[in-house]
Amino acid sequence: MSKKIIAICDYGMGNLHSAASALEHVCADDQQVVVTSDAQVIASAERILFPGVGAVRDCMQEVKRLGFDQLVKSQIDAGKPVLGICVGMQLLLTHSEENSGVDCLNLVPGHVRFFGNDFTDEHGAKLKVPHMGWNNVFHSQDHALWKNIKNGQRFYFVHSYCVQLDNSAQELGSTEYGVKFSAGLCQNNLAAVQFHPEKSHDAGLQLLRNFCQWQP
Amino acid sequence: MPLAKRIIPCLDVDNGRVVKGVQFVDIRDAGDPVEVAKGYNQAGADEITFLDITATHEGRDTTLHTVEKIAAEVFIPLTVGGGIRTSQDIRNMLNAGADKVAINSAAVFNPDFVAEASAKFGAQCIVVAIDAKQVAQGDNPRWEIFTHGGRKPTGIDALEWAEKMVAYGAGEILLTSMDRDGTKNGFDLALTRAMTDRIPVPLIASGGVGNLQHLADGVLQGGADAVLAASIFHFGEYSVAEAKAFMAEQNIEMRL
Numbered sequence: 466m467s468k469k470i471i472a473i474c475d476y477g478m479g480n481l482h483s484a485a486s487a488l489e490h491v492c493a494d495d496q497q498v499v500v501t502s503d504a505q506v507i508a509s510a511e512r513i514l515f516p517g518v519g520a521v522r523d524c525m526q527e528v529k530r531l532g533f534d535q536l537v538k539s540q541i542d543a544g545k546p547v548l549g550i551c552v553g554m555q556l557l558l559t560h561s562e563e564n565s566g567v568d569c570l571n572l573v574p575g576h577v578r579f580f581g582n583d584f585t586d587e588h589g590a591k592l593k594v595p596h597m598g599w600n601n602v603f604h605s606q607d608h609a610l611w612k613n614i615k616n617g618q619r620f621y622f623v624h625s626y627c628v629q630l631d632n633s634a635q636e637l638g639s640t641e642y643g644v645k646f647s648a649g650l651c652q653n654n655l656a657a658v659q660f661h662p663e664k665s666h667d668a669g670l671q672l673l674r675n676f677c678q679w680q681p
Numbered sequence: 682m683p684l685a686k687r688i689i690p691c692l693d694v695d696n697g698r699v700v701k702g703v704q705f706v707d708i709r710d711a712g713d714p715v716e717v718a719k720g721y722n723q724a725g726a727d728e729i730t731f732l733d734i735t736a737t738h739e740g741r742d743t744t745l746h747t748v749e750k751i752a753a754e755v756f757i758p759l760t761v762g763g764g765i766r767t768s769q770d771i772r773n774m775l776n777a778g779a780d781k782v783a784i785n786s787a788a789v790f791n792p793d794f795v796a797e798a799s800a801k802f803g804a805q806c807i808v809v810a811i812d813a814k815q816v817a818q819g820d821n822p823r824w825e826i827f828t829h830g831g832r833k834p835t836g837i838d839a840l841e842w843a844e845k846m847v848a849y850g851a852g853e854i855l856l857t858s859m860d861r862d863g864t865k866n867g868f869d870l871a872l873t874r875a876m877t878d879r880i881p882v883p884l885i886a887s888g889g890v891g892n893l894q895h896l897a898d899g900v901l902q903g904g905a906d907a908v909l910a911a912s913i914f915h916f917g918e919y920s921v922a923e924a925k926a927f928m929a930e931q932n933i934e935m936r937l
Contacts (some may be wrong), residue, residue: 479803480775487752521802567754582881591832593883593906595805596854599685599727619685619936621758623805623852641683664758664780 472510479518486530487663522564549657620660687907733763752778799850865891873903
């Protein structure tokens, strides 16, 4: 019997090895992880991971060049579970401030904003950008992706821009770093996280395991 | 502030073997970097830094395989430094599974390399490693950067250099005090504080850790965002968990 494919969309941005090995570590026996840029493979997949690393403009250019914008949208419309990670989350939104402003896929209404220069916390203490390291993620709603993950669990982040959703009902989780921002979003069979589950030790693996089992 | 300070054990690897020795318990082969990295991953390390001190081409290929093996089993961030000179070196390391690369001497010889690397791979994976030595004491202390493992002076002011590297696209600075490295007398706190106050990106303090108070001081007095240590963990003097508990007791935000 052929295995159900979990496709990791490869559009040339960054290292997908970590995400692939983490998913392989937690997926079911009848699931197979494939890193691919092949539209047919992605279209035949059971579920899809949409990663992203680096600058939004470069990511958007490659996504469009490879036709991944239409492809990903059609897969979401088909009802498949799709998980965006890091810049893969930011790309789903309406617009990003990065690179002097970039229009994104507009699949989820909201904006991606810069943390800021001379960024400080509520006590006036300097905050470094990028936001790099392990921070608490609070559940904004019950969700299958949070199964067996405690509210406030730390995950590994590395990013200089953060997501502000137009519709707070679509927030999966939130984190605070000078400002409160969306650490995750969900919209039916689409979900995304700003942090890196593949780099977040046991809790990250649990989230990926939950994604492998998610039946939206 | 909820963002946790990080503890980063550092492995010096030569030809695919951890050198300087690692002697903590429950590891079958203390010289195998994969086993050592797995041990630190289990112990709660927040990241792992892997310093490749291999001089030969064959050794570099071995390093890539080692990074691949670690990345397949260790699901926390992995930084690889040592001998990163070209974009191809960076691409190879990232493809092997490294999350960040640390650039040291190559940045000094060709600062534009940092700018190119950051533009190509993103600032989030470009760490600039700075080896600094104090060259003036007193009211106006001054530190200069050294290359070749601290043997060659450059005449470049360390604080100005750090600022320049951030402007060129470094996403993080790994600061090693050559005066303190290996002494177990603690970080150079004045240097650490002076640099972290000058740069907007995270700073990892390195060099001189001999006990847990040194780690805490690096954060509390030095203002470091992360602390790197090798021997105190390698020889089992302290576990990562003990270090975290100790730091948390001093009201440092930690991932416990």
